[in-house]
Amino acid sequence: MPPLSPLTLDRCSINTATLGHRSSIEQVIEAVARHGFGAIAPWRRDLVDRDVPAVARRIREAGLAVSGLCRSTYFPAATRAEFLANVEDNRRALDVAAALGAPCFVLVVGTAPADHKGLGPARAQVLEGLSLLLDHARSVGVSLAIEPLHPMYAGDRSCVASLSEALAMCDALDTDGRGGVTVAIDAYHVWWDWRLSEDIAAAGHAGRIAAFHVCDWLVPTRDLLLDRGMMGEGVIDLPAMRAAIEAAGYRGFVEVEIFSNHWWSQPEEAVLDACGRSFRQI
Amino acid sequence: MPPLSPLTLDRCSINTATLGHRSSIEQVIEAVARHGFGAIAPWRRDLVDRDVPAVARRIREAGLAVSGLCRSTYFPAATRAEFLANVEDNRRALDVAAALGAPCFVLVVGTAPADHKGLGPARAQVLEGLSLLLDHARSVGVSLAIEPLHPMYAGDRSCVASLSEALAMCDALDTDGRGGVTVAIDAYHVWWDWRLSEDIAAAGHAGRIAAFHVCDWLVPTRDLLLDRGMMGEGVIDLPAMRAAIEAAGYRGFVEVEIFSNHWWSQPEEAVLDACGRSFRQI
Numbered sequence: 001m002p003p004l005s006p007l008t009l010d011r012c013s014i015n016t017a018t019l020g021h022r023s024s025i026e027q028v029i030e031a032v033a034r035h036g037f038g039a040i041a042p043w044r045r046d047l048v049d050r051d052v053p054a055v056a057r058r059i060r061e062a063g064l065a066v067s068g069l070c071r072s073t074y075f076p077a078a079t080r081a082e083f084l085a086n087v088e089d090n091r092r093a094l095d096v097a098a099a100l101g102a103p104c105f106v107l108v109v110g111t112a113p114a115d116h117k118g119l120g121p122a123r124a125q126v127l128e129g130l131s132l133l134l135d136h137a138r139s140v141g142v143s144l145a146i147e148p149l150h151p152m153y154a155g156d157r158s159c160v161a162s163l164s165e166a167l168a169m170c171d172a173l174d175t176d177g178r179g180g181v182t183v184a185i186d187a188y189h190v191w192w193d194w195r196l197s198e199d200i201a202a203a204g205h206a207g208r209i210a211a212f213h214v215c216d217w218l219v220p221t222r223d224l225l226l227d228r229g230m231m232g233e234g235v236i237d238l239p240a241m242r243a244a245i246e247a248a249g250y251r252g253f254v255e256v257e258i259f260s261n262h263w264w265s266q267p268e269e270a271v272l273d274a275c276g277r278s279f280r281q282i
Numbered sequence: 283m284p285p286l287s288p289l290t291l292d293r294c295s296i297n298t299a300t301l302g303h304r305s306s307i308e309q310v311i312e313a314v315a316r317h318g319f320g321a322i323a324p325w326r327r328d329l330v331d332r333d334v335p336a337v338a339r340r341i342r343e344a345g346l347a348v349s350g351l352c353r354s355t356y357f358p359a360a361t362r363a364e365f366l367a368n369v370e371d372n373r374r375a376l377d378v379a380a381a382l383g384a385p386c387f388v389l390v391v392g393t394a395p396a397d398h399k400g401l402g403p404a405r406a407q408v409l410e411g412l413s414l415l416l417d418h419a420r421s422v423g424v425s426l427a428i429e430p431l432h433p434m435y436a437g438d439r440s441c442v443a444s445l446s447e448a449l450a451m452c453d454a455l456d457t458d459g460r461g462g463v464t465v466a467i468d469a470y471h472v473w474w475d476w477r478l479s480e481d482i483a484a485a486g487h488a489g490r491i492a493a494f495h496v497c498d499w500l501v502p503t504r505d506l507l508l509d510r511g512m513m514g515e516g517v518i519d520l521p522a523m524r525a526a527i528e529a530a531g532y533r534g535f536v537e538v539e540i541f542s543n544h545w546w547s548q549p550e551e552a553v554l555d556a557c558g559r560s561f562r563q564i
Contacts, residue, residue, distance in 0.1 A: 082535040114501075118519030119474070154432040154474035155501040165476040190400070192436035194447040219396075224503060235437045237400030273387045 004243055007254060012279045013039035015069035015213065016046050018248035018273055020264030025055055029269075035272045040255045042071045042100065044093060044099075052099045059100070067253040068145065068184065068211050069097040074110020075123040075129035076159070081269035086110075094133065096143040097124060103147035104210040104254075106136070106184050113158040122159040130173055130181060138180040145169065145210040147184035150192075150225055156173020160247035163190050163199040172207050186257065187247065188228055191236040193218045197244050212245050213256040214238060214282060226261045231278040238282045254282065286302040286440045286525055294561045295321035295349035296315045297539035298328050299497070301553055302460045302546030305319070308338055310550075315344035323493075324382065325352045325373060334381045341382070349535040350427065350466065350493050351379040356392020357411035358404040368392075369411045376415065379424040385534075386427035386492040387419070388466050393441040400403040404441040411456055412463060421461040427484060428452065429466035432474075434506055445472050452490050464492035468526065468539065470510055472498060473518040478524050487528020494527050496520060496564060497540040508543045513560040536564065 013170055014032045023031075025046040026179045027196070032040050040059060049057060059066060072090050077083040090105075097105040107130075112122040130144055146166040149158035160166050166183045173181045183203055190196055203209050216234030221227050242254065256275050261273050296309070298313045305313075314322050322341060331338060341348060354372050371483040372387075379387040389412075393405040412426055419426045428448040431440035442448050448465045457465045460557040465485055472478055485491050498516030505511050513520055524536065538557050545553050 041513060069455075117517055118522055119476075120519075123476070150434065151474040152503070152506075155499050155503065160476075161474045162476065165455060168476070193435040193445045193449070194401075194405070194442075196445065217437050221434070221506060224506065235394060235399055236421065239401075240400055 004239055004246070007242070007279050007282050009037035009276060009279065011254060012037050013065075013253040013254050013255035014275060015041040016043050017070065018256055018258045018275065019268050021045060023268060024263070025050065029058055029062050029064065031268060031272060032200065033064050035276055037064070037153075039065040039067040039255070040202065041067045041070060041255050041257070043108065044096065046108045047096065052096055054055070056100045063144040066100050066102045067197065067247050067255050068104045068106050069093065069100060071101040071147075072105065072107040072109065072151050074108070076110045076113060076125040077114040081123055083129070090129070091133055091181055093122050094137055094140055094142050096124060098140035099188070100169055103141060104143045104182060104184065106147050106211065106252050108147055108149060109158050109160050111154060111157060117158040119154065126159060127169060127172060134180050138178065143180055143210050143220070144180040145182045145184040147186060148189055148190040151229055162193055163203065164195060167199060167206070167208065170206070173213070174252045179207065182208045184211035184213060185266050186213035187211060187236050187238060187241050188213070191217060196241070200244045200248050204245070204260060209245065209248060209250040211252065211255060212242070212250060213255045215256060223261065226259050228260050230255065230258065230263065230274050232281040242282050283511055284326055285313065286521055286528070289524070289561050289564050291318040291535060291561065292320035293459065294319050294557075295347075295535040296535040296554070296557060297321050297323040297537050298325050299352065300538055300540045300545070300557065301515070301550050303327060305550060306341065307332065308340060309500055311340055311344050311346065313550060313554060314550070316344050317558055319346070319558075320494065321347040321349040321537070323349045323352060323537050323539070326378065329378065334378055335417065347535070348382050348384040349537050350386045350388050351384040352388045353373065354387065354389040356390070356396060358392045358407040361394040365407055365411070370413050372411070373415055373418055376424050380422035384424060386425045386464060386466065388427050388429050388493065389544060390429055390431060391440050391442050392438060393436060395436045401441040401531050408441060409451060409454060413450065416455055416462050420460065425462055425464040425492050427464045427466040429468060430471055430557060432471040445485065449481060449485055452488070461489065464490045466493035466495060467491060468495035469518050469520060469523050470495070472496050473499060478523070482526045482530050486527070488531060491527065491530060491532040491534070493533060493534065493537060495537045497538060497541045504544065508541050509525055510542050510558050511514070512540065512545065513538065514563040524564050536561065
């Protein structure tokens, strides 16, 4: 691997979840830009009751890019009608992503409905849901970025639990190589995988890396959802992962996304300061 | 897959951790036998200050088999001396397993020492530690059963986080196909893996399945270590997993191992009753 160049803040994006959704999107845009970051990744919840083109303009005028829009409505459902409604909801979200200028729509795909055993049917529904969206995603120029979640979320958030699985779904959907379906690689979710280096290389070779999210895995981890660490606080070898992703050809933003009771209790300015310092350690 | 035959209790083993290590090993042997189970899997902590041949005799006289001995001292260490001490500790444990008549010694392999990033060096230490033990394991007739743990334990308990990784380690160690290194497949740790069926088939084809552990994944899961469910309480498709394992040629015991604040607060007799009822649902 070639030596890593320092990660300057203009290559960094702040996912709005990192600040805990406490302030308005307009305030968050202002703060992220003022701290010198290059991009922002909003959540759909930030945009409720907002004029999306106005938000998009505000982001541009602040000098920020959009690294992605979070996140999909879960696909799997107990009834066909509910499943199709989920697909339609995600179709509308693709239009929002396009209006924002986001290159990708981040998909947390969901998993088996309550009282169902096993993941096979959920995986089949996810694949069908993506197939129903792919033409629209291509037409609006926003890729469907499958984000494999950590396997500890397989029971309640995502039946796609490894990067290799997400890549196999991409290949199953994009048989003609036209693209439009990609992966969002979050260090927290995939760092444990003995196949990570080869999967990252394969993802890059196929041109499928749409996003690179970072935070850190704390030891001990006290909560399955809300105990993620700032980069450098935990045990993930983030420089090695960044090197692998850059060697695979990725040149996009490094996006910090931290779900944390601790960080959400800190002032937003302190969180952004910590992000800026910690980015330089990657 | 052929239809599954009902799982009779004589095919079932109780791992002593399921009862929370509250009673003496002698009392647990008596209770497990009285409930009609076919085997027991002790922990080394049950044998502290015990005459192991006497415990072995007591297990035999109760009509029980031993499905395995739990578990290894973690291999990785910050110093060479500590690493070698860990290996020697596991060598002595293999002798205990042999004295008990256990077919396998279950390995929870450990992970990177505190303040280390990434898993590569820990994985190399585990592989070396196993290579230092393999001849001895073969000579005493106890296989080294690598148990991949759920990836949520990669930071503090096991750098081996998937069945495919454990199988690759077996292949790296057992290049001449003489055996002596196997896998312990615990449903809780591997159920999320999209490659599970093919990995189980590969493990069976290579003759490497030494143990099949069961419990269930609860939704929601409130604690990373101590919130495992009784079979049927959660979302794992246990009959499908049992079918895959039997189709792969495994004919050994089905062993229930449950770490649970809830079940450890119930009377031991109630836990064993619940195990007996729940086994029949697999």
